[in-house]
Amino acid sequence: MSSLKKISLKDIAEVAGVSTALVSFVLNGKNKEYRVNEKTAQRILEIAQKMNYQPNIAAKSLRSGRTKTIGVVVSDISNPFFAQLARILEDEAAKRGYTVFFGSSDESTKKMDCIVEKLINKGVDGLIIVPCENSERSIISLINNNISIVLFDRYFPDINVSYVALNNCNAAYTATKYLLNSGYTAPCMVAYDVDLVHMKERIRGYKKALSDAGKRQQANVIFLKQDAPRKSADKLLPKAINEGADAFLFATNMIALACLYVIKDLEQKTVRKLGLVGFDGNPVFDFFYAPVSYVQQPIEMFAMKSLEILIDNMANGNVVQSVLAEGMLVEAGSCK
Amino acid sequence: MSSLKKISLKDIAEVAGVSTALVSFVLNGKNKEYRVNEKTAQRILEIAQKMNYQPNIAAKSLRSGRTKTIGVVVSDISNPFFAQLARILEDEAAKRGYTVFFGSSDESTKKMDCIVEKLINKGVDGLIIVPCENSERSIISLINNNISIVLFDRYFPDINVSYVALNNCNAAYTATKYLLNSGYTAPCMVAYDVDLVHMKERIRGYKKALSDAGKRQQANVIFLKQDAPRKSADKLLPKAINEGADAFLFATNMIALACLYVIKDLEQKTVRKLGLVGFDGNPVFDFFYAPVSYVQQPIEMFAMKSLEILIDNMANGNVVQSVLAEGMLVEAGSCK
DNA sequence: CTGAAAGCGCTTACAG
DNA sequence: CTGAAAGCGCTTACAG
Known part of the structure; x- marks a missing residue:
């Protein structure tokens, strides 16, 4: 120094x-x-x-017990969605006098716990967490220890804690409805096989849209392995198409990417007839030879709200405040 | 808490x-x-x-004057190249007992200075910096204050400070040679109009390859505005093609993306004949209807080396150690 | 309106 | 081999 x-x-x-x-x-x-x-x-x-x-910040921290620092635990900071979040949080936190530590859990509860422990040990004043599967206990333990925390992107309905997330059910409903209205008769949903609300809710929205259209029986959800989405897609997508699927709703950006890799190698005339909708935009969509629409998440607002709630909680005690925001369907040129 | x-x-x-x-x-x-x-x-x-x-970390820091924390200043953490870097640094630093703060300069010296000041104020033990244009003074001032620092991705030949970067000249040379060997006769380079070594070196490599092939006169570099690459590409690329350019070497990932947006709207038969090479891979390349090759940077090694040098410097005083690593050309399927 | 002093939790010469 | 004590730089009751 x-x-x-x-x-x-x-x-x-x-x-x-x-x-x-x-x-x-x-x-x-x-x-x-x-x-x-x-x-x-x-x-x-x-x-x-x-x-x-x-x-001297160390002296201030020692004396006050606060560090003006917050910890953010995401799945993977190199994933574009979270990289974007990181950028906004970094800027917004700075405006409010806070600095941010990031950590990536790789969807593993064990890693998540380990990072959270380190962050708390570093003295962060609060945490923004993208919780992974089966991390309920860890979250509850944080709450019990009276640590300020806001869940992001996902949440647990049974745990009374602040969260900021997309209204996934509505978003999937809208996306599915859009496919149906565009003339597709058998839209298929591609999801991860995980037990997390955001996934469940997206599936629920998809099913509800089909049900409301009198097609409850046709609901068809393909589950990919989260650790090897492309491999499972390789098998399952062509099969679904063979069985009559004429449109796909991809539950996440990573799923969309994995599936597009598979789809691009199929027969062009088959693909051109497919209706495609993803979650979150991606430059790749612009270069795909068939149009891909997508649900846009208000990520900037998400970041601001998370910070706002967290900072309020840190200052005034943990009052649960949650945000369930609506997504926006961005139609690709013309979808069919 | x-x-x-x-x-x-x-x-x-x-x-x-x-x-x-x-x-x-x-x-x-x-x-x-x-x-x-x-x-x-x-x-x-x-x-x-x-x-x-x-x-209690605050007490430890106050007493020891060290925080086991390092600051990383990149151009933009949401840029995939830096997001990837962030992820690796985060993991590797943790292994070594360090935590990382990130900041984005947006290529502005003023912002860079501001972030660096905050980081130092936070008590970071050292800094990894992607320096922006005209930031020589800031870097020198850090060195004079005896702060441990490693430059990343770019460096200043006149400043005696550790850095980790690509051998940009060689990489561009190889890429250009590859285009020439593939039968393209008039490769054009697309660069940013900035006064930074990595850019200068990439251009130098390109020119050298042409020169060595007896085509010194044909060197043709297009300069895009860094704050609006797509807009300038819109004008300049078609012009270059009209004037006979049959291949492009894109100096950065962002440049490649901007140019591909422009190129994809040109006549397909024109495009199919173009040779295309970028720096850093991108999923978009896989979906582009013409093959795009690219120079791959050993980013993991970059991250490790930067950390290694920085940690060594922090422990044993600032001994300048630099790494200039070779890139690897990844050929797209068949280029022509 | 202002100062002397305690104390946050740690590390480390110093003395024994 | 071990303990008492100073001091890192700050904040904040307390006394005046």
Whole structure:
């Protein structure tokens, strides 16, 4: 680090000829509260400025017990959806005086626990977590320890904790309805075989749309393995098409990508007839030879809301506040 | 945060009936060095374990002046190249007991300075920086303040500081040669109009390859605006093709993407004849109707090396160590 | 309106 | 081999 001796409160106090208490009051904007003499306050401020004072965060943290730091645990920071989230959180948190630590769980509860423990140990004031399958216990334990926390993207209906997520059921419903209205008769949903609400809800929306269209019997959900989506897609997609599927609803961006890799190698004339809708946009869609529509998530709003709720919780205690936002269907050129 | 009172050294000391000094020695693995009684050490360890002791990082930092934290400043964490880097750094740093803070400069020196200042203020032990245009002064000032730092992806030949980057000249040379060997006669390079070594070097490699092939005169570099690459590509690419360009070398992933958006709307038969090579892979390449080859950067190795050098510098003083790694050309199916 | 002092949890010379 | 104590830089009751 810097070899220049850092300026401390004491240095400023000496130059100003006052006590460190006074300097602390002034630099923390508490000069009114402690009725510091206006002129003295002014002088202290000027000196601090001139000496380019930077408070020692470690000392502040030790004293106050707060670090102005928050931890964010996502599935994988290199996944575009979460990379985008990271960027927005980074900027927004900075605006509010917070810094963010990121961690990737790879959808493993064990890793998630490990990262959360490290983050808490680092002294984060609160956590934004994308919980993975079977992580209910970990989340409950955090709540019991009175740690400020907001779940993101997914949540557990039985756990009373703040969350920010998409109204997945509605989004899938809209997407499916769109396919049906566009003339497709047998849309098939491609999902992950995981027990997480966002997935369940997307499937529920899909089924509900079919049901409302009098096609309850035709609901057809293909489940891919989360750790090898492409491999399962390789087998299952052609089979579904053979059995009459004329459209696909991809439950996540990664699923869409895996499936498009498979679909692009099928016969072009077959593919051109397919209706395709994904969750979250992707440049790849623009280059695919058949149009791909998608549900757009209001990710910026998600990021802001998560932060807002978390910061409010950290300041005023944990009051559960949740956001279930609507997605927006972005139609690709013309879908059929 | 947690409402449970955290366990401190003192708590352990009381239970063990020893002084906090002893506990500190043992828990920091300095029991040999301070010749702590073997049995006492064992007992302390057990008690610490049983009480689930977690050291207070703020106190440690305040005392030691180190935070076991490093700052990473990239152009934009949501750019896939840097998102990938982030993921690897996060994992590797954790293995070495470090945590990482990220910041995005948006290629602005002002933002870069601002982020760096915040990071230093947060007490990071060192920095990995992707320097932006005209940031020489900022880098020099960091060096003068004796801050451990490793430049990433780009560097300044005139500044004596550690860096980890691609051998850009060689990579561009190889890519251009590949195009020439594949039968293309007038490859054109598409670059950003910035004064950064990595860009200059890529252009130099391209020119050198042409020159070595006796085509020095045909060198043709198109410069896109970094803040609106697509817009400039819209004008300049068709013009280049009209003037005889039969292949393109895209200097970055973002440039490739912008150009492919433009190219895909051109006449198919024209495009199919084009030779296309980019820097860094991209799923989009797999879906483009013409094959796109690319130079692959050893990003994992980059991340490891940066960390290694930085950690070494932080421990043993700033000894300049640099890595200039070779890229690897990944040929798309068949290029022509 | 201001200062002296305690204390956050740790590490480490120093003394024995 | 072990303990008492200083001090990292800050905040904040407390006394005046």
